Amino acid sequence: MTKGKLFVISAPSGCGKGTILSEVLKNNKNLFFSVSATTRSPRDGETEGVNYYYITEEEFKREIDNGGMLEYTQYCGHYYGTPKKKVIDKLEQGIDVILEIETIGAMQVKKAMNEAILIFILPPSVPELRRRLNKRGTEKPDVIEKRISEAVDEIKRSYNYDYVMMNDELEVSIKDLEAILTASKLTIDNNKNMIGEVLENA
Amino acid sequence: MTKGKLFVISAPSGCGKGTILSEVLKNNKNLFFSVSATTRSPRDGETEGVNYYYITEEEFKREIDNGGMLEYTQYCGHYYGTPKKKVIDKLEQGIDVILEIETIGAMQVKKAMNEAILIFILPPSVPELRRRLNKRGTEKPDVIEKRISEAVDEIKRSYNYDYVMMNDELEVSIKDLEAILTASKLTIDNNKNMIGEVLENA
Numbered sequence: 001m002t003k004g005k006l007f008v009i010s011a012p013s014g015c016g017k018g019t020i021l022s023e024v025l026k027n028n029k030n031l032f033f034s035v036s037a038t039t040r041s042p043r044d045g046e047t048e049g050v051n052y053y054y055i056t057e058e059e060f061k062r063e064i065d066n067g068g069m070l071e072y073t074q075y076c077g078h079y080y081g082t083p084k085k086k087v088i089d090k091l092e093q094g095i096d097v098i099l100e101i102e103t104i105g106a107m108q109v110k111k112a113m114n115e116a117i118l119i120f121i122l123p124p125s126v127p128e129l130r131r132r133l134n135k136r137g138t139e140k141p142d143v144i145e146k147r148i149s150e151a152v153d154e155i156k157r158s159y160n161y162d163y164v165m166m167n168d169e170l171e172v173s174i175k176d177l178e179a180i181l182t183a184s185k186l187t188i189d190n191n192k193n194m195i196g197e198v199l200e201n202a
Numbered sequence: 203m204t205k206g207k208l209f210v211i212s213a214p215s216g217c218g219k220g221t222i223l224s225e226v227l228k229n230n231k232n233l234f235f236s237v238s239a240t241t242r243s244p245r246d247g248e249t250e251g252v253n254y255y256y257i258t259e260e261e262f263k264r265e266i267d268n269g270g271m272l273e274y275t276q277y278c279g280h281y282y283g284t285p286k287k288k289v290i291d292k293l294e295q296g297i298d299v300i301l302e303i304e305t306i307g308a309m310q311v312k313k314a315m316n317e318a319i320l321i322f323i324l325p326p327s328v329p330e331l332r333r334r335l336n337k338r339g340t341e342k343p344d345v346i347e348k349r350i351s352e353a354v355d356e357i358k359r360s361y362n363y364d365y366v367m368m369n370d371e372l373e374v375s376i377k378d379l380e381a382i383l384t385a386s387k388l389t390i391d392n393n394k395n396m397i398g399e400v401l402e403n404a
Contacts, residue, residue: 122397126404152404155397163385164393176388183365183385186378191366195324195357198368202328202354 002193004032004091005184006113007098008106009177010158011121012151014132016167020121021100023174028181032090032097037063040078053083071101071108082109096181103157110160117184119177120158122166126151204395206293207386208315209300210308211379212360213323214353216334218369222323223302225376230383234292234299239265242280255285273303273310284311298383305359312362319386321379322360324368328353
């Protein structure tokens with residue numbers, strides 16, 4: 001059986017990654033979304049196993065020591081990471097897996113699993129990103145400027161990705177992401193067995 | 203301006219390539235279909251500049267000598283080839299171009315333009331291909347067996363392609379081909395300038 005494909009998607013905050021991804025997951029029932037683990041506490045409205053797996057710092061560090069984290073990072077004093085076992089199990093079952101993680105974690109995944117396909121969502125421009133973050137109205141100006149500066153750092157790392165798509169229009173972005181997922185499964189490296197089978201029964 | 207992308211599509215006779223391609227061309231107005239040149243005579247219902255450019259053997263050979271053919275081949279005593287100039291002009295204008303040619307010509311294109319993206323359409327199986335060719339009812343059994351043997355040779359060359367898709371259901375195949383075209387434009391190599399522009403205005 002053909003193994004599943006591992007996709008990693010990253011985007012600065014405010015690029016619409018969540019919306020694009022939830023639409024694509026709705027349309028692709030065979031795509032498994034990997035839920036991250038974190039040591040931070042659940043926020044209002046968040047659900048264990050949906051938004052994150054909430055674990056203690058002790059548990060998280062034990063997982064790191066046991067090689068159980070595919071990637072991890074620290075942010076604002078908390079750990080965030082991808083539990084490895086579930087990802088590997090799904091891939092072995094022939095199911096495609098998608099991780100939604102930041103760029104440093106994405107580089108770790110690519111190093112561990114070179115066949116992973118990295119997809120970056122760009123904002124149309126940095127001023128537009130600032131406009132979108134301001135529009136949300138949930139964050140103070142200094143927090144927004146911090147997000148912008150982080151976004152610029154993330155965009156700089158996008159040169160290491162396999163695909164880059166700009167989220168200008170949501171409908172186009174959904175189609176773009178689906179096209180990347182579909183095309184990645186049609187590459188020659190993925191289909192040599194299929195050619196062999198067609199020839200065998202000739 | 204970003205240059206257009208060159209796509210080459212090949213498939214054994216009876217794989218439904220023509221139908222898939224005409225649907226995809228209908229949906230993608232920015233995709234230019236390159237019409238081949240041939241030295242054979244027009245058949246009933248064929249139109250100059252639509253099915254082929256019909257030229258004399260002398261003209262064809264002159265084009266070869268002048269380096270004016272991107273690829274060419276001989277089949278049943280006639281020449282078939284892709285006039286280079288129009289393809290190059292369209293690519294320079296930022297327009298994507300698609301060639302529908304057989305596998306030996308495709309290898310020539312890849313050699314001349316390594317950035318060309320080669321797509322092969324597989325039949326679900328060789329017995330199914332035979333069934334489809336028989337169903338057409340236009341060819342005698344020995345001609346069909348010749349087509350099958352050519353198909354097997356072509357399928358063997360598909361290992362050199364970038365993408366392989368199986369035409370089992372037409373609707374799926376149309377989506378597959380469109381996904382390949384879309385995703386090919388979203389690769390990092392195609393979009394480094396875009397990242398640069400987003401960062402420049404940060």
